[in-house]
Amino acid sequence: MSTLRIDAIPCLRDNYAYLISGPGGDAWIVDPSEPGPLAEALAERPGLVLRGILATHHHHDHVGGIEALVTGAGDAPPWVAGHASDRGRIPRQSVFVDAPEDRFIVTGVELSGRPLLAMWIPGHTTGAIAWYLPPEVDDGSAAGDVFTGDTLFAAGCGRLFEGTAEQMHRSLKSLTSLSPATRLWFGHEYTAANLRFAATVEPENPAIVRRQAELTVPSTPTTVAAEVATNPFVRSAVAAELAERRAAKDVFRG
Ligand code: FE
Ligand code: ZN
Numbered sequence: 001m002s003t004l005r006i007d008a009i010p011c012l013r014d015n016y017a018y019l020i021s022g023p024g025g026d027a028w029i030v031d032p033s034e035p036g037p038l039a040e041a042l043a044e045r046p047g048l049v050l051r052g053i054l055a056t057h058h059h060h061d062h063v064g065g066i067e068a069l070v071t072g073a074g075d076a077p078p079w080v081a082g083h084a085s086d087r088g089r090i091p092r093q094s095v096f097v098d099a100p101e102d103r104f105i106v107t108g109v110e111l112s113g114r115p116l117l118a119m120w121i122p123g124h125t126t127g128a129i130a131w132y133l134p135p136e137v138d139d140g141s142a143a144g145d146v147f148t149g150d151t152l153f154a155a156g157c158g159r160l161f162e163g164t165a166e167q168m169h170r171s172l173k174s175l176t177s178l179s180p181a182t183r184l185w186f187g188h189e190y191t192a193a194n195l196r197f198a199a200t201v202e203p204e205n206p207a208i209v210r211r212q213a214e215l216t217v218p219s220t221p222t223t224v225a226a227e228v229a230t231n232p233f234v235r236s237a238v239a240a241e242l243a244e245r246r247a248a249k250d251v252f253r254g
Helices: 035-043 066-072 165-175 191-201 206-214 224-230 239-250
Strands: 005-011 015-021 026-030 049-054 079-083 095-097 105-111 114-120 129-133 145-149 183-186
Touching (some): 005 035, 015 035, 035 066, 049 066, 079 105, 191 239
Parallel strands (some): 026 049, 049 079
Antiparallel strands (some): 005 015, 015 026, 129 145
16 A cells, blocks of 8 residues: 555657656656656646656666656756766756665655665666665555666566676666565566567476466566566576576567
8 A cells, every 4th residue: 555656657669657646746757758648647637746757777768758847847847866877867867866786775855755765776777776665564565666767677677788797687686685576667568578588598487478378568567576487687597697698688589
């Protein structure tokens, strides 16, 4: 049970931005690829006021809508948060979070009174960051929410554009060390193709077969449990194995 509502907003061809809204009408956006669909989503719920924008990494299909959304907010512009090392690469960035690898730290930012945590997850890009809203009550009855950008996809991971296989391996391990029910909200709807690749890596894995049969789109969010059971990159024992699988996926046409 969460007082924050999260809506996936399809953008561009296969991107997801996310609209987070609180009971008081405050709203936040994760990874606005383009302004249009997000401006529409905000307009559909007239009480909402955009307070902040969270960027998971600097790629254009995750930050392309920031400029217009900030300008459109007039004299009460939303803050724009990203990893400190993405300085100069995220338009209008005003919050620079120097989060470490391997653990989530509190950012000092709150969304409707809920603390926002962050962890550095290099691999796809050097400045990639995961944003985490932990469960409201820590009694095991509620699940937290993580925005993973292009580092972790359902049954897949991002390409290694700036980082190394070692970094990606560590980042995926850190993300999936959260409790099994944790929801993971990712950046692209690649799940069907990712599962076809996963099935070639582990043809005998019944969890992959089952997930393929039950797949519905949109497939976001996934969970830590589903990724631990089916994601060939999360399931790589060592970084070298992840590197091999990532190279095979780069040329996979399934
Ligand atoms: Fe990207
Ligand atoms: Zn992307």
